[in-house]
Amino acid sequence: GTGVGVLQAAADAGKLGIGVDSNQNGLQPGKVLTSMVKRVDVAVYNTFMDAKNDRFTGGINDLGLKEGGVDYAMDDNNKALVDDAMKAAVEKAKADIIAGTIKVHDYMSDNACPY
Numbered sequence: 001g002t003g004v005g006v007l008q009a010a011a012d013a014g015k016l017g018i019g020v021d022s023n024q025n026g027l028q029p030g031k032v033l034t035s036m037v038k039r040v041d042v043a044v045y046n047t048f049m050d051a052k053n054d055r056f057t058g059g060i061n062d063l064g065l066k067e068g069g070v071d072y073a074m075d076d077n078n079k080a081l082v083d084d085a086m087k088a089a090v091e092k093a094k095a096d097i098i099a100g101t102i103k104v105h106d107y108m109s110d111n112a113c114p115y
Contacts (some may be wrong), residue, residue: 005033011024014060016081025077042068066098 003020004027010017012032019025019035026032047058050056063069072090074082096102103112 019073023075025072025073025075029077030080032078034078037071037073039063039069039071064097064104065094 003024007019007024007028009033010102011028016033017028017032019032021038021076022035023037024032024035043061046061046063047056062109075089094100097104105112
């Protein structure tokens with residue numbers, strides 16, 4: 001995909017990239033700050049458990065931070081790039097988003113990004 005090329009271009013330019021959808025930290029070790037991961041495993045598990053417990057209903061289920069549906073990736077490929085203060089700031093932001101203190105605009109509500 002194009003993400004691989006973007007991460008390569010960032011590394012070639014001496015910049016850090018951010019992966020998306022899955023953990024791409026290992027594509028350019030030490031050059032990918034982190035990856036935003038969509039936790040498909042969580043969605044599949046929840047669906048299987050709903051089916052097993054006769055609670056499955058078709059449709060759209062949005063899984064955000066609160067539901068464990070998205071996260072960021074930390075591993076041996078990027079741990080030297082992210083210090084404890086950075087991790088603490090990200091974890092606080094995550095907690096504030098989950099608590100509703102930080103509001104995240106829902107693009108699907110108006111097909112716009114106001115930021």
